[in-house]
Amino acid sequence: MNVLEYKNYRKSLTALRRRGGRFQKAAEKAIVYQDDLKDERLRKKLPVTNHGENRIDKAVKYDLGGNGCRLVTVQDNGRIFLCFAGAHDDVDKWLDKNRGLTIRVDEGNRVIPSFESKDYTNPEERLQRDAGYTDKPLVSLLQQRHQDAIMKGLAWSLAKAIGEATVEVSDDEIQQLVDRIEDLVQQTAVFDALMLLREENIDGATNRIRAFTGELCKLGDQEQSLPYLEDSEYFQNVDVSSEHYQKLIENFARNADYKDWMLFMRPAQQRFVDADYAGPAKVTGVSGSGKTAVVVRRAIALTERYPDQQVLVLTLNRSLAVLIEELVNTAALEEVRDRIEVLPFFMLCQRFLYQFEPDNTRLYDDVTWKSREHIDAIWREYYRCELHNYDARALQKVHDSLISRGIDAESYIREEFDWIRSATAPGNRDAYLSMERTGRTYPLDANFRQDLLRGLESWERKMTFVGVTDYLGIANALYHHIDKIEPRYRCVLVDESQDFGTIDFQLIRRLVAEDSNDVFLCGDAAQKVSSKHHSLSDAGLAVAGSRSHKLVLNYRNSRQILELAHGMLMDNLFNEMLQIHDFEILDPEYANFGGPTPLFLSAASLGDELAAAVTYAKSEAEENSAAKICIAICGFSEHELEAFAQNQRLPLLNGETDLKGHQVIVSDLENTKGFEFHCMIIVNCADGVVPNPRAPVEEAFRDLSRLYVAMTRARHQLVLSCCGAPSPFLEGQLKHLSQYLWEEYIGQEQDLAPLEPPKRLEQLRHDTPPRDILSMTGEEYLYQEDAIGCPALLVEKLRKLVTGKSRIVQGTPAEWRSISAALKDTRSKPRCRQLFGPEGYRVFREWFDN
Ligand SMILES: Nc1ncnc2c1ncn2[C@@H]1O[C@H](COP(=O)(O)OP(=O)(O)OP(=O)(O)O)[C@@H](O)[C@H]1O
Numbered sequence: 020m021n022v023l024e025y026k027n028y029r030k031s032l033t034a035l036r037r038r039g040g041r042f043q044k045a046a047e048k049a050i051v052y053q054d055d056l057k058d059e060r061l062r063k064k065l066p067v068t069n070h071g072e073n074r075i076d077k078a079v080k081y082d083l084g085g086n087g088c089r090l091v092t093v094q095d096n097g098r099i100f101l102c103f104a105g106a107h108d109d110v111d112k113w114l115d116k117n118r119g120l121t122i123r124v125d126e127g128n129r130v131i132p133s134f135e136s137k138d139y140t141n142p143e144e145r146l147q148r149d150a151g152y153t154d155k156p157l158v159s160l161l162q163q164r165h166q167d168a169i170m171k172g173l174a175w176s177l178a179k180a181i182g183e184a185t186v187e188v189s190d191d192e193i194q195q196l197v198d199r200i201e202d203l204v205q206q207t208a209v210f211d212a213l214m215l216l217r218e219e220n221i222d223g224a225t226n227r228i229r230a231f232t233g234e235l236c237k238l239g240d241q242e243q244s245l246p247y248l249e250d251s252e253y254f255q256n257v258d259v260s261s262e263h264y265q266k267l268i269e270n271f272a273r274n275a276d277y278k279d280w281m282l283f284m285r286p287a288q289q290r291f292v293d294a295d296y297a298g299p300a301k302v303t304g305v306s307g308s309g310k311t312a313v314v315v316r317r318a319i320a321l322t323e324r325y326p327d328q329q330v331l332v333l334t335l336n337r338s339l340a341v342l343i344e345e346l347v348n349t350a351a352l353e354e355v356r357d358r359i360e361v362l363p364f365f366m367l368c369q370r371f372l373y374q375f376e377p378d379n380t381r382l383y384d385d386v387t388w389k390s391r392e393h394i395d396a397i398w399r400e401y402y403r404c405e406l407h408n409y410d411a412r413a414l415q416k417v418h419d420s421l422i423s424r425g426i427d428a429e430s431y432i433r434e435e436f437d438w439i440r441s442a443t444a445p446g447n448r449d450a451y452l453s454m455e456r457t458g459r460t461y462p463l464d465a466n467f468r469q470d471l472l473r474g475l476e477s478w479e480r481k482m483t484f485v486g487v488t489d490y491l492g493i494a495n496a497l498y499h500h501i502d503k504i505e506p507r508y509r510c511v512l513v514d515e516s517q518d519f520g521t522i523d524f525q526l527i528r529r530l531v532a533e534d535s536n537d538v539f540l541c542g543d544a545a546q547k548v549s550s551k552h553h554s555l556s557d558a559g560l561a562v563a564g565s566r567s568h569k570l571v572l573n574y575r576n577s578r579q580i581l582e583l584a585h586g587m588l589m590d591n592l593f594n595e596m597l598q599i600h601d602f603e604i605l606d607p608e609y610a611n612f613g614g615p616t617p618l619f620l621s622a623a624s625l626g627d628e629l630a631a632a633v634t635y636a637k638s639e640a641e642e643n644s645a646a647k648i649c650i651a652i653c654g655f656s657e658h659e660l661e662a663f664a665q666n667q668r669l670p671l672l673n674g675e676t677d678l679k680g681h682q683v684i685v686s687d688l689e690n691t692k693g694f695e696f697h698c699m700i701i702v703n704c705a706d707g708v709v710p711n712p713r714a715p716v717e718e719a720f721r722d723l724s725r726l727y728v729a730m731t732r733a734r735h736q737l738v739l740s741c742c743g744a745p746s747p748f749l750e751g752q753l754k755h756l757s758q759y760l761w762e763e764y765i766g767q768e769q770d771l772a773p774l775e776p777p778k779r780l781e782q783l784r785h786d787t788p789p790r791d792i793l794s795m796t797g798e799e800y801l802y803q804e805d806a807i808g809c810p811a812l813l814v815e816k817l818r819k820l821v822t823g824k825s826r827i828v829q830g831t832p833a834e835w836r837s838i839s840a841a842l843k844d845t846r847s848k849p850r851c852r853q854l855f856g857p858e859g860y861r862v863f864r865e866w867f868d869n
Pocket residue numbers: 278279280283284285288304305306307308309310311312313543546573574575692693694695731
């Protein structure tokens with residue numbers, strides 16, 4: 020005997036229970052009734068309500084007491100479908116919304132709901148649905164074969180008229196169109212399909228058409244005796260009398276903030292929750308496909324499978340760990356909760372280091388993601404050889420080569436250090452000299468690599484000296500003790516695994532003995548934003564093909580948002596991206612809901628954009644107190660955004676932020692990863708900002724991923740904003756965006772003063788106004804942003820001639836104190852131009868005259 024629950028049934032039951040008093044009693048009664056329903060004899064004794072129910076075929080409602088609380092079921096051929104439990108009015112509303120619900124099964128005996136009008140000419144007996152947002156013709160939302168099915172046999176002019184209907188079509192207009200169809204069954208099917216499409220319920224419309232074509236049958240239509248009914252996206256079998264089920268309901272009723280997926284996992288997701296793997300397994304999923312949801316559920320399932328053993332969930336940073344921990348605490352029963360540990364990776368390393376190096380605790384104490392804020396400044400100080408530390412001069416040749424090719428060497432080399440530290444073990448750095456640098460495109464020969472290794476060594480010394488360690492530093496520090504790490508967990512699950520490095524994985528491998536279900540990874544290559552080296556096989560975590568799976572259905576973003584984000588990704592796919600081992604962009608399947616067309620808003624300046632974005636976010640927050648809104652600002656680092664956020668009295672997302680109690684949040688692009696917001700406003704999506712023009716073109720894909728991550732955080736509304744020309748990444752998609760000026764969009768009456776844009780690192784480091792570039796020595800100048808793109812010949816001359824010392828040989832200047840002095844002398848004393856050579860002199864003049 021099957022008892023199946025409809026996808027939101029448990030939610031209705033826990034909501035009723037949570038209301039307390041007589042409602043709670045009613046919910047408890049429903050739990051008892053569910054059990055009795057399985058037994059035909061007991062079923063007959065349950066109190067059915069007096070008035071039948073004609074809104075839903077084969078519905079049976081039970082009286083739960085409590086002044087009209089009801090349990091709504093559908094009963095067909097001995098199968099029981101639990102649909103809704105609620106107070107009288109809520110049940111009434113639910114029945115109105117679900118009018119025409121008809122239980123059908125597909126060829127795999129999966130239970131599928133189809134919404135079918137009894138009499139489409141009668142407003143009381145037909146489906147009633149609101150209009151959605153799509154601007155496409157409704158029928159075009161369907162797959163071709165379903166379009167063909169509803170149009171079959173129709174006169175050309177009628178098919179054309181139906182094909183042109185949009186969300187603006189009224190109920191009566193749909194009826195008039197449908198009246199022209201001759202076949203009575205087809206009439207109702209087309210009416211229902213158009214109603215469902217108008218609300219952008221494409222799955223609903225598709226199911227309705229499949230019912231019409233006979234792909235979905237009613238239970239009574241089955242020729243043989245009714246087989247066991249299988250779980251589907253909509254209905255799942257439940258063992259209502261099990262103690263576990265009852266405990267779960269109670270658990271959810273006690274938790275105020277459970278998420279829908281905690282109550283109803285889709286079969287595609289559930290498969291990975293329950294699966295038994297002989298070794299490391301991996302699920303790659305599109306953004307918003309429920310990877311985190313799967314990690315949480317699987318962690319809980321594993322504690323149940325391995326009683327008395329510990330399960331570890333690892334993620335990138337503290338805020339994501341907090342988020343996952345909250346989910347675990349809500350979804351897991353008390354008895355297993357203690358056996359699931361959720362940690363950001365660095366904290367795990369920290370714990371081991373406290374144990375292995377008890378004398379160094381202070382050093383590792385400061386390691387948080389937050390330390391990046393000052394580490395930016397420390398890096399610059401080191402890199403630019405300030406404070407009489409000239410160690411970074413080892414990097415000069417690489418620096419010069421990079422800047423003469425228009426690359427921001429300071430950032431590139433820092434990323435290269437991350438790459439080296441994530442690819443090679445601390446005692447084996449020389450391996451870098453001959454490694455293939457996957458993901459890094461600027462060629463570096465053996466000499467350059469030697470220099471980089473020397474530079475890295477001195478940078479690590481500097482960090483130890485000033486008492487900070489960054490994220491990779493701590494993994495490297497722990498690596499020295501790798502042999503001492505004993506397996507201490509039965510299973511380890513990793514969320515956002517695409518941003519973990521090879522060394523991280525080697526450490527993770529040690530945490531758990533090689534066994535079935537030992538390591539489970541979830542990630543999405545399209546969301547990889549770090550430049551770390553990432554190889555599972557190098558880390559001894561090779562995932563057999565049979566243990567590598569995909570999740571492609573997105574649950575988070577409205578169709579319009581995902582279409583835009585995915586379209587942008589596909590428009591800009593870089594070869595370099597595709598060459599990365601393990602990299603795969605999955606084609607998403609869209610969530611079954613629509614939303615407003617994403618906006619593209621422009622303003623005269625970044626200050627105007629920011630003022631408008633903050634005002635708009637605050638007004639949205641006021642209007643909808645449950646909505647969380649994120650303003651992500653392109654082109655600035657987290658550290659640079661800190662003071663800006665503080666001035667606006669808004670929290671900044673930084674890997675540590677607790678989002679509770681805040682509605683409007685500021686972030687850079689990268690830190691939005693893993694979160695979701697009702698509305699995302701992405702400011703400064705401008706040409707010259709995204710992608711960063713000072714990174715190698717071949718590595719612009721990292722900026723593409725960052726923008727994609729930020730865009731796919733939006734559930735309902737996405738606003739892209741810029742001043743000047745938009746980011747070239749968006750070029751192909753602009754036609755799909757609603758474009759306005761910010762002032763038009765938020766209303767002219769709001770005459771907003773522009774906000775001061777975030778300060779750059781240089782302004783944050785020095786309160787004094789920036790130094791005049793011409794007063795600098797060659798070496799000082801070559802560290803400035805202005806010098807990026809400086810021709811190689813000029814770089815060489817500046818280093819050699821503008822040394823900071825004034826030297827005169829036989830009455831002619833031979834070295835200069837500053838660029839301005841060199842300019843002055845070469846202008847007035849043609850003889851000293853010879854030092855530059857004719858070409859060098861021409862370039863020198865041209866460069867500085869401009
Ligand atoms: N079975 C489900 N039913 C309804 N909603 C779901 C389901 N599974 C996940 N969701 C919702 O989809 C959204 C995305 O889920 P989740 O954060 O787990 O995805 P993800 O794959 O980890 O995303 P990303 O990689 O983009 O961070 C969340 O709002 C979640 O509540």
